[in-house]
Amino acid sequence: MIRTSLLFALATFAIPMAHSADFMFAAIYDGEAIEGRPLMWNDHEMLILARDGALHTVDPRIAEDAHKTAPQFQGYSTSEMRSALYEEFGRGMTVTSTGHYLVVHRPGESDAWASRFEELYRSFQNYFRVRGIELRRPKFPLVAVIYGSQQEYYAAARKAGSQLGPNTLGHYDPTTNRVLMYDRVGNNDRDWGVTANTIVHEATHQMAFNTGLHSRTAASPQWVVEGLATMFEARGVYQSNASDTRQNRINRGRLDDYFHFVDTAPTKQTLAELVASDTPFRTSAQRAYAEAWALTFYLSETRPREYEQYLALTASREPLSKYGSMERVRDFQSVFGSDLTLLESNYRTWMNELR
Known part of the structure; x- marks a missing residue:
């Protein structure tokens, strides 16, 4: 042609x-x-x-x-994706498959990396299933690449066009749809805690973008994306069970950050400012992550049906469409009510009860 x-x-x-x-x-x-x-x-x-x-x-x-x-889109099957990954990485890396994941890692390592990603996927599905939220099945196997060193990881990120901070352990790339990270200290149960939060956080991004909770093709409010990922960092969320309690679902590190800024920051960050734009993440990332976690946790715990509706609304935007401040606020108010001052008062009061 x-x-x-x-x-x-x-x-x-x-x-x-x-x-x-x-x-x-x-x-x-x-x-x-x-x-x-x-x-x-x-x-x-x-x-x-x-x-x-x-x-x-x-x-x-x-x-x-x-x-x-x-006539219809068909993602790669597991075998097709595995073949493509071996062609890309060569036999210097091993590709381990699970029910939903393909994990690329160094030869000779156990399959623990793949098992952990698969366990996270099942916990993610279970969290929303027990809350009556139906998730879309991914159209293709999810891929995670575990590089053998920080140098290899940073080189791969640069090649893909990602700019990483100096202490980054891993990230989700929405363009390639992969989680990329490196094996910091070895792959055993004792060392799992060192990188657990990074794996959970980035895998949550990947799962949310592939099951219909977020859109990969249109702008999503950063507080929505990061709020969900930080909520899953809590063991009571990513390893939930029938005897789970709200106390177990609290992300203690983010809770401490939240009250640190509430108690010491010279200026107050309002709910409206967080909802309206991604600017808070550029001016004070630690504070914005804490606020995003707190608001997400409050909405998911106290207003789950509306939170589900809001996720669906923000995920249904047209590809490559812009999302201005007025529209962001309007969408938020259409679900949670027009009186943001009252909502913020209720939200702050509820958070104070978690101290």
């Missing part, structure tokens, strides 16, 4: 411009073959969900050999 054939093909399929489609197509962009589902496009930009779960933003005008491959 000629280079301009992709837009013509989309028009032939009778799909309106800028609307997602369920069919799959394949094309070559700058020498790279991509097969997946078009999520959004116009005459100069296209967002594609590839079969391995990665997101690609390409120029449809330079597509070569574009052709439809299937």
